[in-house]
Amino acid sequence: MSPRRKRIILILFVLAGMGIASVLLLTAFEKNLLYFYSPSQVAAGEAPSTRAFRIGGLVMKNSVQRNPDSLEVSFVITDTVNTTKIVYDGILPDLFREGQGIVANGKLVNTGVFQAQEVLAKHDENYMPPEVADALAKAGGTYPLPENHKSK
Amino acid sequence: MFTRFNQFASPKHFYDLSARLTPWFTWASILLLLAGLYGGLVLAPADYQQGDSFRIIYIHVPSAWMSLFVYVVMAMAGGIGLIWHVKIADIIARSSASLGASFTFLALATGSLWGKPMWGTWWVWDARLTSELILLFLYLGYIALQSAFDDRRVAARAGAVLALVGLVNIPIIHYSVEWWSTLHQGPTITKFDAPSIHMSMLIPLLLMALAFKSYFISVLLIRARSEILEYECNSTWVEELISNRSF
Numbered sequence: 001m002s003p004r005r006k007r008i009i010l011i012l013f014v015l016a017g018m019g020i021a022s023v024l025l026l027t028a029f030e031k032n033l034l035y036f037y038s039p040s041q042v043a044a045g046e047a048p049s050t051r052a053f054r055i056g057g058l059v060m061k062n063s064v065q066r067n068p069d070s071l072e073v074s075f076v077i078t079d080t081v082n083t084t085k086i087v088y089d090g091i092l093p094d095l096f097r098e099g100q101g102i103v104a105n106g107k108l109v110n111t112g113v114f115q116a117q118e119v120l121a122k123h124d125e126n127y128m129p130p131e132v133a134d135a136l137a138k139a140g141g142t143y144p145l146p147e148n149h150k151s152k
Numbered sequence: 153m154f155t156r157f158n159q160f161a162s163p164k165h166f167y168d169l170s171a172r173l174t175p176w177f178t179w180a181s182i183l184l185l186l187a188g189l190y191g192g193l194v195l196a197p198a199d200y201q202q203g204d205s206f207r208i209i210y211i212h213v214p215s216a217w218m219s220l221f222v223y224v225v226m227a228m229a230g231g232i233g234l235i236w237h238v239k240i241a242d243i244i245a246r247s248s249a250s251l252g253a254s255f256t257f258l259a260l261a262t263g264s265l266w267g268k269p270m271w272g273t274w275w276v277w278d279a280r281l282t283s284e285l286i287l288l289f290l291y292l293g294y295i296a297l298q299s300a301f302d303d304r305r306v307a308a309r310a311g312a313v314l315a316l317v318g319l320v321n322i323p324i325i326h327y328s329v330e331w332w333s334t335l336h337q338g339p340t341i342t343k344f345d346a347p348s349i350h351m352s353m354l355i356p357l358l359l360m361a362l363a364f365k366s367y368f369i370s371v372l373l374i375r376a377r378s379e380i381l382e383y384e385c386n387s388t389w390v391e392e393l394i395s396n397r398s399f
Contacts, residue, residue: 007235011316018320026324026331035278035334056333093272095201103335120271125340127206127349129197 036103039082047108055084055114056103056122064098077102088116095121161240163380164389170373177370184363191356199353208266210357213340214364216259219287220322222252222368226294227319230312240376242308243383245315246298247375251368253291260284271335279328280336283321290318304383 036056037047047053057077064075074087075098086104096102101124106116128136192210199206226248233241263281264274275281294311301307329338341347347354384390 004235011231011234014313015316015319018317022320022324035276035332038333091272094205094269095271118273120273120276120335122335123202123270123337125337125348127199127209127340127353129350129352130200131197132350133200 038079039077039084040079042084042108042114043082049108052105052107052117054103054105055086056101057084058101059096059098061098077104084114085112086114086116086119088119090119092119093121095123161238163239163243163384163387166240167377167380170377174370174373174377177366177373181363181366181370184359184366188356188359188363191359192353196353196356197350202270205266205269206353208262209353210360212259212262212266213357214361215255215262216284217361218364218368219252219256219259219284220325221365222248222255223287223290223315223318223322226252227312227315230308230315233308234312234316239383240380242304242312243376243379244372245312246308247372247379249291249294249298249311251371251375253288253295255364255368256284256288256291260288276335278334278336279332280325280334283325283328286321287318287325290314290321294318 036054039055039057041047042055047055055077057079060076060078060083064073066073070089071091072087072089073092074085076083076085078084086106088104088106096119101122103120103122104114104116105118105120106114109115188210192207196207198204226245229241229245229248232238233245260281267276268274294314297311297314298307301310328334329336340349341354341357349357381390
Protein backbone atom coordinates (compact mmCIF):
# COMPACT_ATOMS: atom_id res chain seq x y z
CA MET A 1 0.00 0.00 0.00
CA SER A 2 1.38 3.38 -0.91
CA PRO A 3 1.84 5.86 1.94
CA ARG A 4 -0.71 8.16 0.33
CA ARG A 5 -3.33 5.40 0.36
CA LYS A 6 -2.48 4.70 3.98
CA ARG A 7 -3.04 8.36 4.88
CA ILE A 8 -6.42 8.41 3.08
CA ILE A 9 -7.56 5.28 4.92
CA LEU A 10 -6.30 6.64 8.24
CA ILE A 11 -8.19 9.90 7.76
CA LEU A 12 -11.38 8.08 6.78
CA PHE A 13 -11.06 5.92 9.92
CA VAL A 14 -10.57 8.99 12.10
CA LEU A 15 -13.61 10.70 10.56
CA ALA A 16 -15.79 7.58 10.91
CA GLY A 17 -14.61 7.08 14.49
CA MET A 18 -15.36 10.69 15.40
CA GLY A 19 -18.79 10.40 13.79
CA ILE A 20 -19.69 7.23 15.70
CA ALA A 21 -18.29 8.61 18.96
CA SER A 22 -20.33 11.80 18.72
CA VAL A 23 -23.54 9.93 17.78
CA LEU A 24 -23.10 7.77 20.91
CA LEU A 25 -22.28 10.79 23.03
CA LEU A 26 -25.26 12.80 21.81
CA THR A 27 -27.62 9.85 22.27
CA ALA A 28 -26.36 9.44 25.82
CA PHE A 29 -26.91 13.12 26.58
CA GLU A 30 -30.22 13.33 24.71
CA LYS A 31 -32.14 14.27 27.89
CA ASN A 32 -29.68 17.00 28.84
CA LEU A 33 -29.71 18.48 25.36
CA LEU A 34 -33.45 18.90 25.49
CA TYR A 35 -33.83 22.60 26.03
CA PHE A 36 -37.38 22.51 27.37
CA TYR A 37 -40.18 20.14 28.38
CA SER A 38 -43.66 20.28 26.89
CA PRO A 39 -46.87 20.48 28.99
CA SER A 40 -47.60 16.84 28.02
CA GLN A 41 -44.25 15.73 29.40
CA VAL A 42 -44.98 17.68 32.58
CA ALA A 43 -48.41 16.06 32.83
CA ALA A 44 -46.81 12.63 32.37
CA GLY A 45 -44.43 13.39 35.25
CA GLU A 46 -41.28 13.36 33.09
CA ALA A 47 -40.17 16.80 34.25
CA PRO A 48 -38.27 17.14 37.54
CA SER A 49 -40.59 18.04 40.40
CA THR A 50 -38.03 19.37 42.89
CA ARG A 51 -35.56 21.39 40.86
CA ALA A 52 -35.94 24.10 38.23
CA PHE A 53 -36.46 23.22 34.58
CA ARG A 54 -37.71 24.86 31.40
CA ILE A 55 -41.12 24.46 29.88
CA GLY A 56 -42.15 25.47 26.37
CA GLY A 57 -45.41 25.84 24.50
CA LEU A 58 -47.84 28.23 22.83
CA VAL A 59 -49.58 30.90 24.90
CA MET A 60 -53.32 30.13 24.78
CA LYS A 61 -55.70 32.72 23.41
CA ASN A 62 -57.51 34.81 26.07
CA SER A 63 -55.50 33.25 28.89
CA VAL A 64 -53.23 36.19 29.75
CA GLN A 65 -54.23 37.93 32.96
CA ARG A 66 -52.27 40.90 34.22
CA ASN A 67 -52.37 42.36 37.71
CA PRO A 68 -53.05 46.07 37.11
CA ASP A 69 -50.96 47.13 40.16
CA SER A 70 -47.79 45.12 39.53
CA LEU A 71 -45.84 43.25 36.87
CA GLU A 72 -47.50 40.00 37.89
CA VAL A 73 -48.93 38.08 34.99
CA SER A 74 -50.43 34.63 34.57
CA PHE A 75 -51.17 32.68 31.40
CA VAL A 76 -51.70 29.15 30.14
CA ILE A 77 -49.40 27.44 27.65
CA THR A 78 -50.34 24.46 25.52
CA ASP A 79 -48.76 21.93 23.19
CA THR A 80 -52.27 21.42 21.71
CA VAL A 81 -52.76 18.29 23.91
CA ASN A 82 -52.07 19.36 27.50
CA THR A 83 -51.84 22.73 29.19
CA THR A 84 -49.86 24.24 32.06
CA LYS A 85 -50.63 27.42 33.96
CA ILE A 86 -47.69 29.77 34.40
CA VAL A 87 -47.33 32.66 36.85
CA TYR A 88 -44.57 35.20 36.39
CA ASP A 89 -43.49 38.45 37.98
CA GLY A 90 -41.27 40.44 35.62
CA ILE A 91 -40.84 42.03 32.22
CA LEU A 92 -42.03 39.98 29.25
CA PRO A 93 -40.04 40.00 25.97
CA ASP A 94 -41.22 41.96 22.90
CA LEU A 95 -42.47 38.91 21.08
CA PHE A 96 -44.64 37.69 23.97
CA ARG A 97 -48.26 37.60 22.87
CA GLU A 98 -51.15 35.18 22.75
CA GLY A 99 -50.55 32.43 20.21
CA GLN A 100 -46.77 32.91 20.44
CA GLY A 101 -44.37 30.15 21.45
CA ILE A 102 -42.54 30.81 24.73
CA VAL A 103 -40.01 29.08 26.95
CA ALA A 104 -40.24 29.66 30.70
CA ASN A 105 -37.61 28.76 33.28
CA GLY A 106 -38.80 27.98 36.78
CA LYS A 107 -40.32 25.39 39.09
CA LEU A 108 -43.56 23.56 39.58
CA VAL A 109 -45.19 24.71 42.81
CA ASN A 110 -47.47 22.53 44.91
CA THR A 111 -50.69 23.47 43.17
CA GLY A 112 -49.48 22.22 39.79
CA VAL A 113 -48.79 25.78 38.70
CA PHE A 114 -45.44 26.66 37.12
CA GLN A 115 -43.73 29.58 38.85
CA ALA A 116 -41.47 31.15 36.22
CA GLN A 117 -38.23 32.96 37.04
CA GLU A 118 -37.71 33.96 33.42
CA VAL A 119 -39.91 33.98 30.31
CA LEU A 120 -38.32 33.88 26.84
CA ALA A 121 -40.17 34.23 23.56
CA LYS A 122 -39.48 31.56 20.97
CA HIS A 123 -39.55 32.96 17.49
CA ASP A 124 -40.65 30.84 14.53
CA GLU A 125 -38.93 30.70 11.15
CA ASN A 126 -41.56 32.73 9.28
CA TYR A 127 -40.78 36.20 7.99
CA MET A 128 -43.31 38.24 6.05
CA PRO A 129 -44.63 41.76 5.59
CA PRO A 130 -47.70 42.73 7.68
CA GLU A 131 -49.92 42.80 4.58
CA VAL A 132 -49.14 39.17 3.81
CA ALA A 133 -49.78 38.18 7.41
CA ASP A 134 -53.15 39.95 7.20
CA ALA A 135 -54.07 38.15 4.02
CA LEU A 136 -53.08 34.80 5.52
CA ALA A 137 -55.08 35.50 8.66
CA LYS A 138 -58.13 36.32 6.56
CA ALA A 139 -57.72 33.18 4.46
CA GLY A 140 -57.22 30.66 7.22
CA GLY A 141 -55.66 32.29 10.22
CA THR A 142 -52.73 29.93 10.70
CA TYR A 143 -50.41 32.71 11.74
CA PRO A 144 -51.00 34.42 15.07
CA LEU A 145 -51.30 38.16 14.72
CA PRO A 146 -49.94 40.45 17.42
CA GLU A 147 -52.39 41.93 19.90
CA ASN A 148 -51.61 45.51 18.94
CA HIS A 149 -51.46 44.80 15.23
CA LYS A 150 -53.42 47.25 13.13
CA SER A 151 -54.84 46.29 9.75
CA LYS A 152 -54.09 48.67 6.96
CA MET B 153 -4.86 16.50 -16.34
CA PHE B 154 -2.61 15.82 -13.39
CA THR B 155 0.12 18.07 -14.77
CA ARG B 156 -2.46 20.84 -15.11
CA PHE B 157 -3.42 20.36 -11.49
CA ASN B 158 0.21 20.39 -10.46
CA GLN B 159 0.74 23.60 -12.37
CA PHE B 160 -2.28 25.18 -10.72
CA ALA B 161 -1.08 24.04 -7.33
CA SER B 162 2.43 25.42 -7.82
CA PRO B 163 2.83 28.43 -5.54
CA LYS B 164 4.11 30.70 -8.29
CA HIS B 165 1.21 29.94 -10.61
CA PHE B 166 -1.30 30.34 -7.81
CA TYR B 167 0.34 33.64 -6.87
CA ASP B 168 -0.09 35.01 -10.40
CA LEU B 169 -3.60 33.62 -10.85
CA SER B 170 -4.87 34.99 -7.55
CA ALA B 171 -3.52 38.44 -8.43
CA ARG B 172 -5.74 38.42 -11.52
CA LEU B 173 -8.80 37.02 -9.71
CA THR B 174 -8.75 39.20 -6.58
CA PRO B 175 -10.12 42.43 -8.14
CA TRP B 176 -13.07 40.55 -9.69
CA PHE B 177 -14.15 39.10 -6.36
CA THR B 178 -13.51 42.38 -4.55
CA TRP B 179 -15.71 44.33 -6.93
CA ALA B 180 -18.38 41.62 -6.95
CA SER B 181 -18.54 41.69 -3.16
CA ILE B 182 -18.76 45.50 -3.03
CA LEU B 183 -21.56 45.64 -5.61
CA LEU B 184 -23.48 42.73 -4.07
CA LEU B 185 -23.07 44.25 -0.61
CA LEU B 186 -24.46 47.60 -1.75
CA ALA B 187 -27.39 45.94 -3.56
CA GLY B 188 -28.09 43.61 -0.64
CA LEU B 189 -27.96 46.38 1.95
CA TYR B 190 -30.20 48.66 -0.11
CA GLY B 191 -32.66 45.83 -0.66
CA GLY B 192 -32.55 44.70 2.95
CA LEU B 193 -32.59 48.04 4.74
CA VAL B 194 -34.68 50.15 2.35
CA LEU B 195 -36.76 48.04 -0.02
CA ALA B 196 -37.71 45.07 2.17
CA PRO B 197 -40.85 45.64 4.27
CA ALA B 198 -40.80 45.41 8.06
CA ASP B 199 -41.68 42.02 9.52
CA TYR B 200 -45.27 41.44 10.74
CA GLN B 201 -44.09 40.55 14.24
CA GLN B 202 -40.59 41.82 14.77
CA GLY B 203 -40.90 45.11 12.90
CA ASP B 204 -37.57 46.54 11.78
CA SER B 205 -35.52 44.44 14.21
CA PHE B 206 -35.69 41.49 11.84
CA ARG B 207 -33.27 43.30 9.49
CA ILE B 208 -30.33 42.00 11.49
CA ILE B 209 -31.00 38.76 9.56
CA TYR B 210 -29.08 40.33 6.64
CA ILE B 211 -25.86 40.15 8.66
CA HIS B 212 -26.62 37.31 11.02
CA VAL B 213 -27.69 34.61 8.58
CA PRO B 214 -24.97 35.15 5.92
CA SER B 215 -22.25 35.17 8.58
CA ALA B 216 -23.68 32.04 10.21
CA TRP B 217 -23.71 30.30 6.80
CA MET B 218 -20.18 31.46 6.13
CA SER B 219 -18.98 30.24 9.53
CA LEU B 220 -19.95 26.71 8.49
CA PHE B 221 -18.82 27.05 4.87
CA VAL B 222 -15.37 28.38 5.77
CA TYR B 223 -14.87 25.58 8.25
CA VAL B 224 -15.64 22.96 5.60
CA VAL B 225 -13.23 24.72 3.20
CA MET B 226 -10.56 24.79 5.92
CA ALA B 227 -11.01 21.12 6.87
CA MET B 228 -11.07 19.95 3.24
CA ALA B 229 -7.98 21.98 2.33
CA GLY B 230 -6.31 20.62 5.45
CA GLY B 231 -7.22 17.07 4.44
CA ILE B 232 -5.89 17.57 0.90
CA GLY B 233 -2.67 18.95 2.33
CA LEU B 234 -2.41 16.01 4.70
CA ILE B 235 -2.93 13.35 2.03
CA TRP B 236 -1.28 14.78 -1.09
CA HIS B 237 1.14 17.26 0.54
CA VAL B 238 -0.15 20.12 -1.60
CA LYS B 239 1.46 23.31 -0.33
CA ILE B 240 -1.35 25.54 -1.62
CA ALA B 241 -3.95 23.50 0.28
CA ASP B 242 -2.05 24.07 3.53
CA ILE B 243 -1.87 27.78 2.76
CA ILE B 244 -5.60 27.99 2.02
CA ALA B 245 -6.46 26.18 5.24
CA ARG B 246 -4.19 28.46 7.24
CA SER B 247 -5.54 31.63 5.61
CA SER B 248 -9.19 30.64 6.13
CA ALA B 249 -9.03 30.20 9.89
CA SER B 250 -9.18 33.78 11.11
CA LEU B 251 -11.82 34.68 8.49
CA GLY B 252 -13.98 31.81 9.68
CA ALA B 253 -13.47 32.85 13.29
CA SER B 254 -14.59 36.40 12.41
CA PHE B 255 -17.75 35.15 10.68
CA THR B 256 -18.54 32.94 13.67
CA PHE B 257 -18.02 35.81 16.07
CA LEU B 258 -20.23 38.06 13.92
CA ALA B 259 -23.00 35.44 13.87
CA LEU B 260 -22.84 35.04 17.66
CA ALA B 261 -22.69 38.78 18.35
CA THR B 262 -25.56 39.76 16.02
CA GLY B 263 -27.63 36.86 17.31
CA SER B 264 -27.06 38.05 20.85
CA LEU B 265 -28.05 41.63 19.99
CA TRP B 266 -31.26 40.34 18.40
CA GLY B 267 -31.92 37.85 21.19
CA LYS B 268 -32.11 40.45 23.95
CA PRO B 269 -35.19 42.32 22.68
CA MET B 270 -36.83 39.37 20.91
CA TRP B 271 -36.26 36.37 23.17
CA GLY B 272 -35.64 38.41 26.29
CA THR B 273 -32.06 37.20 26.83
CA TRP B 274 -28.58 37.74 25.41
CA TRP B 275 -27.61 34.11 25.63
CA VAL B 276 -29.08 30.69 26.33
CA TRP B 277 -27.29 27.34 26.42
CA ASP B 278 -29.42 25.64 23.83
CA ALA B 279 -28.00 23.18 21.30
CA ARG B 280 -27.69 25.66 18.39
CA LEU B 281 -25.98 28.45 20.32
CA THR B 282 -23.69 26.11 22.22
CA SER B 283 -22.53 24.20 19.13
CA GLU B 284 -21.86 27.49 17.31
CA LEU B 285 -19.78 28.66 20.29
CA ILE B 286 -17.81 25.39 20.10
CA LEU B 287 -17.17 26.22 16.43
CA LEU B 288 -15.63 29.53 17.50
CA PHE B 289 -13.39 27.67 19.96
CA LEU B 290 -12.39 25.22 17.21
CA TYR B 291 -11.30 28.13 15.01
CA LEU B 292 -9.43 29.77 17.89
CA GLY B 293 -7.78 26.45 18.76
CA TYR B 294 -6.71 26.03 15.14
CA ILE B 295 -5.22 29.54 15.07
CA ALA B 296 -3.39 28.94 18.36
CA LEU B 297 -2.06 25.65 17.04
CA GLN B 298 -0.78 27.34 13.87
CA SER B 299 1.31 29.77 15.84
CA ALA B 300 2.51 27.15 18.32
CA PHE B 301 4.85 25.52 15.78
CA ASP B 302 7.85 27.12 14.13
CA ASP B 303 7.87 24.58 11.31
CA ARG B 304 5.00 25.45 8.99
CA ARG B 305 4.63 21.90 7.71
CA VAL B 306 4.23 20.49 11.21
CA ALA B 307 1.77 23.28 12.02
CA ALA B 308 -0.26 22.55 8.88
CA ARG B 309 -0.39 18.84 9.69
CA ALA B 310 -1.46 19.37 13.30
CA GLY B 311 -4.01 21.97 12.26
CA ALA B 312 -5.45 19.71 9.57
CA VAL B 313 -6.00 16.91 12.09
CA LEU B 314 -7.76 19.31 14.46
CA ALA B 315 -9.90 20.72 11.63
CA LEU B 316 -10.89 17.24 10.43
CA VAL B 317 -11.79 16.08 13.95
CA GLY B 318 -13.87 19.22 14.47
CA LEU B 319 -15.71 18.61 11.20
CA VAL B 320 -18.16 16.46 13.14
CA ASN B 321 -19.51 19.65 14.74
CA ILE B 322 -20.78 21.02 11.40
CA PRO B 323 -23.78 18.66 10.94
CA ILE B 324 -24.50 19.06 14.65
CA ILE B 325 -24.78 22.85 14.26
CA HIS B 326 -26.86 22.51 11.12
CA TYR B 327 -29.36 19.96 12.45
CA SER B 328 -29.38 21.06 16.11
CA VAL B 329 -32.64 22.97 15.65
CA GLU B 330 -34.33 19.90 14.17
CA TRP B 331 -32.94 17.20 16.47
CA TRP B 332 -33.60 18.94 19.77
CA SER B 333 -36.06 21.46 21.09
CA THR B 334 -34.04 24.65 21.05
CA LEU B 335 -34.89 28.25 21.71
CA HIS B 336 -33.37 29.09 18.33
CA GLN B 337 -35.95 28.82 15.55
CA GLY B 338 -35.85 26.20 12.83
CA PRO B 339 -34.35 26.82 9.38
CA THR B 340 -36.13 29.41 7.27
CA ILE B 341 -34.48 28.37 4.03
CA THR B 342 -34.09 24.66 3.30
CA LYS B 343 -33.19 22.84 0.12
CA PHE B 344 -36.40 20.86 -0.18
CA ASP B 345 -39.19 23.18 0.97
CA ALA B 346 -40.24 26.57 -0.22
CA PRO B 347 -38.51 29.16 2.02
CA SER B 348 -40.72 30.49 4.82
CA ILE B 349 -39.63 34.05 4.18
CA HIS B 350 -41.38 36.45 1.86
CA MET B 351 -39.76 36.93 -1.56
CA SER B 352 -39.19 40.66 -0.99
CA MET B 353 -37.14 39.80 2.11
CA LEU B 354 -35.47 36.72 0.64
CA ILE B 355 -33.78 38.33 -2.39
CA PRO B 356 -31.67 40.81 -0.37
CA LEU B 357 -30.72 37.95 1.96
CA LEU B 358 -29.42 35.88 -0.94
CA LEU B 359 -27.56 38.93 -2.33
CA MET B 360 -25.93 39.42 1.07
CA ALA B 361 -24.99 35.74 1.19
CA LEU B 362 -23.29 36.06 -2.21
CA ALA B 363 -21.58 39.28 -1.10
CA PHE B 364 -20.17 37.53 1.98
CA LYS B 365 -18.98 34.65 -0.16
CA SER B 366 -17.18 36.91 -2.66
CA TYR B 367 -15.69 38.88 0.22
CA PHE B 368 -14.36 35.65 1.71
CA ILE B 369 -12.80 34.55 -1.58
CA SER B 370 -11.19 37.92 -2.24
CA VAL B 371 -9.70 38.26 1.26
CA LEU B 372 -8.67 34.61 1.23
CA LEU B 373 -6.74 35.18 -2.01
CA ILE B 374 -5.00 38.26 -0.61
CA ARG B 375 -4.06 36.44 2.57
CA ALA B 376 -2.91 33.38 0.66
CA ARG B 377 -0.65 35.55 -1.52
CA SER B 378 1.17 36.99 1.44
CA GLU B 379 1.43 33.52 3.00
CA ILE B 380 2.94 32.22 -0.25
CA LEU B 381 5.59 34.96 -0.24
CA GLU B 382 6.53 34.10 3.34
CA TYR B 383 6.50 30.37 2.65
CA GLU B 384 8.57 30.68 -0.52
CA CYS B 385 10.85 33.50 0.57
CA ASN B 386 13.97 31.49 -0.26
CA SER B 387 12.90 30.45 -3.76
CA THR B 388 14.29 32.09 -6.87
CA TRP B 389 10.97 33.37 -8.24
CA VAL B 390 10.24 35.33 -5.06
CA GLU B 391 13.74 36.78 -5.05
CA GLU B 392 13.31 37.82 -8.68
CA LEU B 393 9.92 39.30 -7.90
CA ILE B 394 11.35 41.39 -5.10
CA SER B 395 14.47 42.52 -6.96
CA ASN B 396 12.36 43.56 -9.98
CA ARG B 397 10.23 45.80 -7.82
CA SER B 398 11.15 49.45 -7.50
CA PHE B 399 10.54 50.73 -4.00
